[in-house]
Each structure stands twice: as C-alpha cells, then as structure tokens.
Amino acid sequence: MELREVAAGVYACLQPDRGWGWSNSGLVARDGGLVVDTLMDVGHTRRMLELYAGVVPGTPRRLVNTHHNPDHCWGNQLLRDAEIYGHTFCVEAMGADLAPAVLQAMIEAPELGPGPRWFAEDVREFDFSEVEVTPPNRPVGDEGLTLDLDGRPAELVYLGPAHTGGDLVVHLPEDGVVFAGDILFRHCTPIGWEGTTAGWQRALEHIAGLEPELIVPGHGEPCGAEGALELRDYLGYVFDESRRFFEAEVPAEEAARRIDLGPYAVWTQPERLVFNVARAYRELRGGAWDEPPEALALMDEAVALRRHWDRG
C-alpha cells in the first residue's frame, strides 16, 4: 500500500493489482479531508486511514463512494460519522448486494469449485468477519454535485451506468485530477456488472474529454487520458469480436476461446474476458442493462479458459 501525492494536496492510496479486491483510494487534503473510496475490508482501510492521518490529522470529514462493489466500500464503517456521498443506485445496491458473511464463508470453505477457489485465493488476505456494510448517507442524483473544499471545487460527476449502475467520478478541475473508480481499470482486465458497452465507452470518453493531467483508476497505476481511451478500445474490440461469434451462433464460452486478445493479453487476469463476452452476448440478445451476470458460473468458465490457454 503506497501513499502518493499526485497533485498539491491530492493523494492516491495505491495497491498493486493482485487480482480480485485490490483497489485504489484517494484523498483530497482540504476542508477536513475528502476520501474517495474505502478498501475491501476494515483492516486494510484502517492502514489506509493511518497513511491519510499523516496528511490530514483526525478523521476525514467526507467520503465519496464511486460505486457499491465491496472493494470500494467495505471499510466505510470507519468513517460512519462522516458525510458519505454515493449515487442513489450505489446507496440501494450496497445494502442489497453481497453480504460479507457470504464472502467470508467462501474463503473458509474447504471445498470450492474452481471459480470460487480462484476468487478466494486472491482475497484470502482480507477479513470480512468484522465488516458492517455502511451505505452512503448523502445520496447523489444523476445531476451530480459540486463540493467546495476550501474554495476549490470537487465535482462528483455521475457517468453511469458504465461499470455499474451507480458510477460516480471525482473531478478536481483546478488540479487536473480525476478519481475514476472502476470506470477505469489500468492494464487490468475489466469486469462490468450493470450497464452497456456503449455507455461505458461514453463514460471513458467523457473522462478523457475533461483533459485530466492524471487519472487515478479503481485498479492499476495512475495514467493520463490515454488510459481511458485504451480501455474504451478494449471494450469495443471485445464487443465487435463477440458480435461476430454471436451472429455465427457460436456459444459465448467458445467465443472467448477463439478471440485473440492481441495486445490486451498482457493485462492482468485476461481470463476475465469471459465476463466481457457474456456481457456483450447479453446486450446482443436484448437483455436488460441491469441483468446481473452469472458470476460464479463465469468464474468457473474463466478458470477453464486460463487452463485452455495454458495447454496452448
């Protein structure tokens, strides 16, 4: 876990991408401190807040959740008295989504299928036993919200549905910084939950159009606008390839085996491709934007794809 000053008074808390759950956070050290996202569990979030306390003494006054996935909000309880901002979809989904006990049981289960075992191996350094899901107490609508932090704006911009139904980014226009949450995975293979390919691509183009000097992604290393455009191109490439196979009535699992990832094969966890193909197929057969993926089955498929590649 590394604290890095990315602009004067603006920090990123970066964790190397080690697969599921290893996300980034941010801190704007103004007006009592604004945190962008907590981490996957209470222990890691506590360590992160200790780093932040070296910059802004005391408990930060504000928290923004970019979306509701656990790796961005399961440390929220440590900031339960703060103003916690999140899109209305994020607020609802956080309360209704995964229970920490379900993931804890997954780590501790002696016999798991290949997909859940893959997931459990990535997240086994986390401890979900003390997580109390703490949704935002300041819901933000589609119109977004601008906060005044000691005279400098922090714009909470709603760009969903993209990676989820409730994606907010934090734009600091005077600093040239965007905290993108999981609209941006940098050199990590993305997974989308709710939303459509076109919507996600528009969100990435919107971020690039802000002409930021630096984007802090939800996963991976900070980058410039080129990072957003590169992910847009990945999503477009996978969608176009998926459509070719869909129209030829090739099953999604087989399509994932036949897609040549080219330059994207070096991104971490390339086997997550199966999630992106499944999402494209859902769109192509006219499925609703908020139809959830069959996550456990897709994890099994991803492991099978990895084995297929390894047999090469």
Ligand SMILES: [Zn+2]
């Ligand atoms: Zn994430």
